[in-house]
Amino acid sequence: MSAGSQRATLAMVAEAAGVSMPTVSKVLNGRGDVAAATRERVQDVIRELGYLPQPGRRPVTPARVVDLVFDDLVSPYSLEVLRGVTEAGVETAVDVVVGRLPDHGDDDWARRLRVAGREGLIVVTSELTRAQVEGFARAGLPLVVIDPLNLPRVEVTSVGATNWNGGVAATEHLLRLGHRRIAYAGGPVQASCSQARQHGYRAALENAGIAVDPELILHGAFGYPDGLEMGGRLLDLRQPPTAVFAGSDATALGVMEAARRRGLRVPEDLSVVGFDDTMLAELATPALTTVRQPLQDMGRVALRTLLRLAAGETLDSHHVELATHLVVRDSTTNLQGAP
Incomplete structure (x- = not known):
């Protein structure tokens, strides 16, 4: 020199x-x-x-530092994932910086994270563009996505849950209770997790010999306002459903409020099943039957996977799915008149 x-x-x-x-x-x-x-x-x-x-x-x-970015920082879903990531950070002596993904994540942003010494980036339930993913790769910034809305490249490493199995379990539960007119109030139509849940719902109906009614399938954001809107549309049908499988707990609470506003009781007049098993499920009145995603475990696995990528390890699989299971509470019951 x-x-x-x-x-x-x-x-x-x-x-x-x-x-x-x-x-x-x-x-x-x-x-x-x-x-x-x-x-x-x-x-x-x-x-x-x-x-x-x-x-x-x-x-x-x-200090070893990773960035954890969300599209929604205040949802119960995000809080559960955040808890899992930060607990794993304590266990592995890694600091976690929490923020939101820029609307237009560019190469400069990715390079700044890299030069700042970040081990990598965890993105939660966001829609990533091919340009963003390629920008992270050019910057040498390892990336793990939790419950991605889309996967622009097959080699993007992601952590999710068995959404199809969860959709089957929720629908089969309602079928066992005697319901035959079951609606699906799902998440964004382009979201991979919502598509998988819908496919599980359809598979359960078809296995029971029940034709899928297109007017009983709606899509919106994973949130209370969209659940309220979709619930209203379903309950105002000439032949409304007797049960609704909602794509998230927040969506399910919106559906329950739509029923209340129409003088309907849950579960006596309408059974409702959610998805996630966040704190909302137990706090709801009545307590919500839901499909439990191991959200904290998903956060832990995402951080540990990211550290393996940062160390240059080769992963056995680019996608990890953790098991879901049905948690039965008070928002579902036998259809009146069913055997």
């Missing part, structure tokens, strides 16, 4: 090697939790830039 040239810094080494500053520090400190190819690349850059730790100071490993 010439006398007038800029002294190489840890951040410069990290950017040139396409890794985080904590990874560079691990290499400098001889830590063993760095993939061999990554270690060799960092060592090559250190030699090329002539990086030397400041005299008289031992290399200090910076």
Whole structure:
């Protein structure tokens, strides 16, 4: 390095090697939790830039940090996932920075996260564009998506739940109670998880020999206002449903309010099943029958998977699904007159 040239810094080494500053520090400190190819690349850059730790100071490993971004920071679903990610962060000595995904996530934003030393990025229930995903890849920023609304590339690593099985379980529960006119008030039509839940709903009906009625299938956002709107539309049909399978707990509460406004009782006049098993399910009146997603476990798995990617490990699968199961409470009952 010439006398007038800029002294190489840890951040410069990290950017040139396409890794985080904590990874560079691990290499400098001889830590063993760095993939061999990554270690060799960092060592090559250190030699090329002539990086030397400041005299008289031992290399200090910076805090390991990941970013966790949501499309909705205040929903009960998000809070459950956040709890899982942060608990796993405590267990692995990783700090978690929480925020929202920019409307137009660009390369500069991804590079800033990388240069700042982020281990990687966890995105929750957001719709990602191919350009965004490719921008993260160009910046060398590992990415894990939880319950993605879409998957622009098959190699995007994601963590979800057995949504199809959950849809089957919810619908079969209502069928066992004697219901035959069962509606589905789902999430966004383009959302992969909502599509899987709907397919499970349809499969259960078809297995029972019941024709799927298109007017009983509606889609909206995963929230209370859309549940209220969809519930109203379903209950105002000439032949309204006797039961509704909702795509989320918040949607289910909206459907229950739509029933209340029409003088209908839950579950005596309308049975309702939700999806997620957030705190809303137990606090609802009546308590909500719902399909439980292991949201905290999904957060834990997402963080641990991200750390494996940051260490250069090869994953056995790009997609992990955790099991769902039905939790029966008070919002469902036998259809009057059913055997």
